[in-house]
Amino acid sequence: MATFIPLADDQRSDLLEPLSRIGPIVVSSLLFSNHPPPKRCYVGVDDNSSPNLEEVVSWLDRGVEKVIVPLTCAKELIAAGIPSDRLYLLLDVGNVSAVSDTVRNSVSGVFLKTPTIDLDLVSSVSKFFSSSAIYVLPETTSAPTTSTIRELQSIGAALVIPTSQLTLAPTSGNYINIGDAFLASIVSDRSDGFFPTIVSTVTGHSLGLVYSSTESIRESIITGKGVYQSRRHGLWRKGETSGATQEVISIRLDCDSDSIEFRVLQHGAGFCHLNRQSCFGEASGLPALESTLRSRLTQAPKGSYTRKLFDEPELLRSKIMEEADELCRATTKEDVAFEAADLLYFALAKCISAGVTIADIEQSLDAKAKRVTRRPGNAKPQWSKQISAHIDEQKELPTADSRIRMRTYVLSEVSSDERSKLLKRPVLKSEEMISKVKPIVDEVRSRGDAALLEFTAKFDKVQLASTVIFPPFAPETMQIDPTVKSAIDQAYINIRKFHAAQVDGEALVVETMPGVVCSRFARPISRVGLYVPGGTAILPSTALMLGIPAQVAGCKEIVLATPPRSDGSISPEVMYVAHLVGASALLKAGGAQAVAAMAYGTKTVPKVDKIFGPGNQWVTAAKMLVQNDTDALVSIDMPAGPSEVLVIADHTSNPAFVAADLLSQAEHGADSQVVLVSVDLSQEKLDHIEKEVDVQARALSRVDIVRQSIAKSIIVKTSSVEEAIAFSNDYAPEHLILHLKNARDNVTLIDNAGSVFVGSYTPESCGDYASGTNHTLPTNGYARQFSGVNTLSFQKHITSQEITFDGLKGLGPVVATLADCEGLEAHAHAVRIRLRASST
Known part of the structure; x- marks a missing residue:
């Protein structure tokens, strides 16, 4: 049992972090509801409160270790089945006799409120609650002495000390130092009075044996750094000279209160003076694999298999799914162990690439174990054998030898429900993703540049002194291949020409009745943020598509955000485009942290009024989150989902062209949406198209991705152009390609599409790069309500009237x-x- 437990009875936020290192903190239900909870906490409910069952369950599900409730409330929670190990009783010393055997046996701890500390009385209560932890909460305003803490500890009880009586300064008057309270009961059998101390990783793997003193422990509690006692040299602040510093996660006493365990996050070469992680030899098993993968994330040579896993997320995803399937098929003990090891390797590679450690995984497991509510545990529909095979988008993936082909439906033969399913995209778990990005957004909002730099180091794996570059940009950062430069220049000319024609420059003036003149005029949005996905990718095309309309609209500030490369630089192609479009700042950051920085602004990152650009689900969720925060006062371009194409083809279409258009979209990612709508095509013509898909796909470097996206893609057979376009309008695709006779004549029938590509010689690729139209388009069916990004996206309209x-x-x-x-x-x-x- 702990020597004491702190009660957060005021706003002493400076104490919460040090206290969390030595054990849980008791907070009131009101404080818990209105403030972020400490890392480890119990929630206490006073006699005047009566939380309902749903509230208590929500606390426990959020990770609260124990709830401390009055007797009347305890009875209700016991009857509702709250586990005894999560339930503590708040009890006045005079009401002990009112506790029934049922209550006594259904709680695991008692907080005993008493006017004074009566050891005999506490001992008697402790015997009555023989299987429960006893905590004594005296009604006094003066700080306890260390001898009082020791006396209570000797009879198996711990003292509750309000934070108003605790201090980080030396013990004096009405305050007791946190370290003194923690060490009150510890004993040493050494002549020098030092305490043997085991230092271990966050996951409990031993790093070494050292010694601690009262002074070193006090300093570690307060600073959160590893500080020990050298038997020769006095205080030993780990890493002070070597740089191998430690962050202290927790400090615990053993069961006999004569030795200590420090759990730390070790930085640098390792704990041992031989530059090894542990004094007991090299790490093995999962810790060794984690260390190896983390090293290879930054140092693996280009072309190595591990480097390929990190650089190609879809390959890694495929390997995880493959190994999971093989584990499910394994039967013998040896095979299960072999396949599980393979799965753990690829799963941990996924974690390391996302900045997730084994400690993070264990923390998540612990949090899930604390949940009171449980899911039924049934398999999701896509993994259930009962799901309809012809609609199931997650049917078994094809093997490398199987033909790459789509699923076919005859539109006139499907039911209305089946037709609706054909129109649906994968479910986007927006609420789940928003809950994941919210802590990142909140950190950047509250801590600004410091948090931005930390997240850049964590997620982009780059240590930067500053994340912002301002013009003029250094010429050496924009040195690119002359051929690429020429292509960018031509794309810039075409895109600018088309978007400049869209500028709303003239005021609209209407006299609605004699002497009443109404007008509307356009003004540029002053400050815009442009998100360009990057990192290992090079996407100057997205920078062009977002930067040019902002430039021609006349936006005063253009902040371009893109993740840095492994060396901390930005690709010279993107740098060159930033120069062309007149970017006023370039933010070297990606993900939710970049979105938050632009939405709220920091000391170095200018705040913007509207955020544009595509990104992964983290970026999308962050954009959705900040646009709904009135404190941010920022809007976004549009909701986003996986990229998609719908191709309508009749008898005049070239099968090779159609297949190429389908594959150009399928290679984006395994979740890309690819639809072919045939217009009265013969089976022979369809077979020809599918053969071309298979042959062309096998020649692609991203064939593994294409296998997955094509396997989930569909062919919809229709009998007329009108039927085909009606289906397309219902689907509302991001990209619509018309392989039709007299294709131009059918454009007037199109109601819903992000962008239309008319005729056999108009591949989507041209619109993606350089024809002049914009490639930032609505997906997921939002083409029913949204336009693609255009010049007017960067303008707003003001009305006026004069009478x-x-x-x-x-x-x-x-x-x-x-x-x-x-x-x-x-x-x-x-x-x-x-x-x-x-x-x-």
């Missing part, structure tokens, strides 16, 4: 009558006072 006296004479009575009808007298008065003044 003469004669105009007011005609309009005023109408306005006054309507204002009277709505009971808004001041509105009517504002008109009548003018009319009366003018008439006199």
